[in-house]
Amino acid sequence: MEHAFLDKYSGIDSPIHRLDPRAKVLGTVFLVVICVTTPPTLWKAFAAFFALEITFIVLARLPWRHVLKRWMIVLPFIAAVALVVPFLSKGGGSYNLGPLHLHGRGLLTLWNVAAKSSVSVLAVVLLSSTTPFPDLLKALRKLRAPSLLINLLSFAYRYIFVLVDEAQRMLRARDSRGWNGRWLWQSRVIGNMIASLFLRSYERGERVYAAMMARGYDGEVRLIYELAFGVEEIAFLCLTVLVPLAARILANV
Amino acid sequence: MHHRPAVEVKDLRYSYPDGTEALRGIDLVIEEGESVGIVGPNGAGKSTLLLHLNGILMGRGEVKIFGMPVIKANLRDIRRRVGLVFQDPDDQLFSPTVFDDVAFGPMNMGLSQQEVESAVKKALRQVGLEGFERRSAFHLSYGQKKRAAIATVLSMNPDLLVLDEPSSNLDPRARRELSELLQSLKITKVIVTHDLPFVFENCERVVVMSEGKVVADGDVFNILSDGKLLEKYGLELPYGYYPLPKETR
Numbered sequence: 001m002e003h004a005f006l007d008k009y010s011g012i013d014s015p016i017h018r019l020d021p022r023a024k025v026l027g028t029v030f031l032v033v034i035c036v037t038t039p040p041t042l043w044k045a046f047a048a049f050f051a052l053e054i055t056f057i058v059l060a061r062l063p064w065r066h067v068l069k070r071w072m073i074v075l076p077f078i079a080a081v082a083l084v085v086p087f088l089s090k091g092g093g094s095y096n097l098g099p100l101h102l103h104g105r106g107l108l109t110l111w112n113v114a115a116k117s118s119v120s121v122l123a124v125v126l127l128s129s130t131t132p133f134p135d136l137l138k139a140l141r142k143l144r145a146p147s148l149l150i151n152l153l154s155f156a157y158r159y160i161f162v163l164v165d166e167a168q169r170m171l172r173a174r175d176s177r178g179w180n181g182r183w184l185w186q187s188r189v190i191g192n193m194i195a196s197l198f199l200r201s202y203e204r205g206e207r208v209y210a211a212m213m214a215r216g217y218d219g220e221v222r223l224i225y226e227l228a229f230g231v232e233e234i235a236f237l238c239l240t241v242l243v244p245l246a247a248r249i250l251a252n253v
Numbered sequence: 254m255h256h257r258p259a260v261e262v263k264d265l266r267y268s269y270p271d272g273t274e275a276l277r278g279i280d281l282v283i284e285e286g287e288s289v290g291i292v293g294p295n296g297a298g299k300s301t302l303l304l305h306l307n308g309i310l311m312g313r314g315e316v317k318i319f320g321m322p323v324i325k326a327n328l329r330d331i332r333r334r335v336g337l338v339f340q341d342p343d344d345q346l347f348s349p350t351v352f353d354d355v356a357f358g359p360m361n362m363g364l365s366q367q368e369v370e371s372a373v374k375k376a377l378r379q380v381g382l383e384g385f386e387r388r389s390a391f392h393l394s395y396g397q398k399k400r401a402a403i404a405t406v407l408s409m410n411p412d413l414l415v416l417d418e419p420s421s422n423l424d425p426r427a428r429r430e431l432s433e434l435l436q437s438l439k440i441t442k443v444i445v446t447h448d449l450p451f452v453f454e455n456c457e458r459v460v461v462m463s464e465g466k467v468v469a470d471g472d473v474f475n476i477l478s479d480g481k482l483l484e485k486y487g488l489e490l491p492y493g494y495y496p497l498p499k500e501t502r
Contacts, residue, residue: 044412133349134348134353136349138348146388154348155347158346158347158348158389158390159343159347200367204344208344209339210304211344211345211347213309213332214307214337214406215357215405215406215409216333216358216361216409222360224360224369226357229499241322
């Protein structure tokens, strides 16, 4: 069975892909924090954020189609804001659009949401498309993210498709026996399936734990981390820290 | 020299928390270097017995591995020496990449990074999966998963390899490759399976279990050619299959 992958294109070779994932994680977090705390009227700062991201996308040789497709997940949120806020949030002058009145403050809010969500999502798309997920987990571990959280992510990454496959097999088995889902009493079947899927996962969890114990697991996850900070990582971090900072300070002047 | 068998089980009894008596007094000695098949119907207690060999389960009675009693204080050492391969490779391969899985045991043993890397490399070469380090287990074929699962314990350099249903769900070629792999490993092996020809090919000795007890134990040919015994314990050879004494093959 075919599945979509979180870290598509993370296997290609480029200067960005080769960077220590820790640098990319830190850079991403920094860019997002600076961006969301920037007042929306500092247009030039946002231009700089986008320019920086576009530079990295080009350097990483990521296909634009892929980047845009991933970026599109913010569209529903922007659309929800666009349909309501510019009409209702009064103040800051108003513009007529046929029979509708658009308000300046509402438009600013729309820009604020659109720009910040886009910068943030692009930053995360960049991170996930240039870093294989296992490397990302290792980097987070190395950066001392809570171990429990990383274990959870790691098992989720490993077993989500196993679980999806199991669910699909159950659906097939159900449909093969003439289920049509037309009657209310048949909804019980779905409840039973969810329960059965839960039990199977629970039992798998126990077996996985036994397999971990069998290989000497003692509650601590050890890891080998091969990459180190070099000139490239420092240069990358300088860019992702200094450019947004400078943009924000200079745009204010 | 003091005699130390690889496995020594004396009057082992175990009941599951729900009260089911899974083992009702097992006595079993496996010498170093032996390959032993454990067969028997479902529910005979075969897998439960395996889980006692490295202390995942601990019942009443005595289990010794290379002379070491299976008690809490020895678990670390015992789990290094006993490589237990579970039936479902999706349970055995729980890490994001094949490398991480094969490295899991050696890292828990506290080996240095270099030692871990060379152990992983060696184990993957042994099972014919060089170059699969960065792959996710999800992208392996079933046969590859089974071999990767074996690599995860070979990397710990075990003295006793314990396999639960190694040949189940394998296509004939993967089954052949597995057989060749097992024969290339010159260590003590315990194989639990329903696949009698697989036992005949890979083991010299067979232990038949039924209802939590050992009911027969002996040379693989003598047991597999004893039609009455097999029938009594719900076992049978594939249609048209007649074992020949090993020497004549």
